[in-house]
Amino acid sequence: DAKTTQPNSMESNEEEPVHLPCNHSTISGTDYIHWYRQLPSQGPEYVIHGLTSNVNNRMASLAIAEDRKSSTLILHRATLRDAAVYYCILRAPDNYGQNFVFGPGTRLSVLP
């Protein structure tokens, strides 16, 4: 799987939008972009994923650059509960589809 680069940490104020960037300059045409987050003392949880088009769900939006070399996870109104480590992961199609490569991620702090 291609590598991703994320900032180590970011801060946001409560109820403000948050844009979490991810660079993946070596992404292949078939790689899906997945975002997971890990709340303190919990296992990771799925946030969103996409291939080429921007995606929205109840948790967040995913904006994918036209050349797919970068993407941004958007939390529209940060809450204290959104404080977590956010992982950007590329998933290459393979026979088993099992190996998720988790880097160190971005630690998001939300200030009241």
Added chain:
Amino acid sequence: NAGVTQTPKFQVLKTGQSMTLQCAQDMNHEYMSWYRQDPGMGLRLIHYSVGAGITDQGEVPNGYNVSRSTTEDFPLRLLSAAPSQTSVYFCASKRGSNTDTQYFGPGTRLTVL
């Protein structure tokens, strides 16, 4: 659905002891996997299974064994615990394809003295 469950939540072992970390899922998922997470780091894949009777090694398999006799259960065995295996262990499952959501358990915090 209970989702992915793991037992125990905490465990302390002495060097050389063996133990089994339990993982179960009730979503009828084909794929299951074990990860370890060391302080301040991301997750690393230990072993995974694509279905009952089929397992394979991940990135850091040494010192661990797995088996998959049923769809629901995927235990992780530490053969002879070492301090380097002190970590938080997460079990995960997903239905099948590359784009499927992966569901994680709450983790087992293991300390080896």
